[in-house]
Amino acid sequence: MNNLNLSVRVKELRNRKGFSQEMLAEESSLSLRTIQRIENDETVPRGDTLRRLAVALNTSPDDIIDWKIQEDQSYLRSMSLSALWFLIFPLLGIIIPLTMWMQKKDKLKSVNELGVSMLNFQITWTFFFTTILLFLLIVKSGSEWNFLSLLVLFSPIIILYIYNFIVIISNTIRISKNQDFKFRPSLPLIRK
Template sequence: METIGSKISKIRKQKGMTQEELSDLSKINLRTLQRIEKDENEPRGNTLKQICDVLKINIEEIVDFGKREDRSYLIFLHLSILLNLIIPLGNIILPLILWLNKKDTIIDVNNQGKNILNFQILFSLVNNLILIIGVYGKISHSYIFPYFIQIYFLLLILNILYSVYVAYNINKKEIVNYYPNPIKFVK
């Protein structure tokens, strides 16, 4: 699990700030900030608020107040995309429901849920477009029908296998991020 110090360091670097800049803007001693980022100290109260204000983030993004760890829920969240085999767009509907239900109470559900939803929305758009092209090819008596249908099922199988792979790794206590997705439908 990511610590408060590592989260602050990561966000600071993403914003292109140096430790000196963050300490000056937040009116915190540089050495104190260095200790926080090295997890030698944990920021409290006003110090944490000042850092978050300068980084323009909510305190909740750094500190997991009242959240608990539940790997079985994360596994279920990843395997929920299998509903696509029974219900069209089930790979989006069930993960969305699960994510909305527990994103604020279980550690890492918010991040993993957003990653799953972003990828599954893009996957559904691409895979359904492939299916439509394949069906259109069948209607127009084109030779492309079998190829597009094969691509459709191949992508479907790869999607399922990857979800099982991620769930297996979470079970082994390893967090695996979902596919990187350049398009963010859920932020």
């Protein structure tokens, strides 16, 4: 996190409240020097200091630190790659990214957008996968199974798997290059 943003944020919140540095020190039971160090970008408030500032400024610690400013490319890449669990079991391609999204959606920049886009894509993919699989099982029920008929009937499933894999990998590369991600096609089931 950029500490300069934090120092500016503390000054902003203090000014909105109409406090001088001395008044904020008194209200928060912190020393004037601590307030000055925070606002001069010499220190970052943590733990009890952060809690005291939040109480004095009538806000939450998250509002002071403004976690949404943080950007963690490695988390975004990991979250994108987590959808590859669909290779083991299709629902894992939804559950694992959903868990990662829920943990950081309001704390890291772009996680909410990536999570919504990726989950809508994975849910759509799983719906198509399940529909085609059920259709193939109904069509083939009672028939004799041989290698050629299996290959022909299950080629749409294989194509869906390959497409999902390519979409995940290409979007992970795009995230690494700070480009916009494109998980398509997807039904807009989850919204920001």
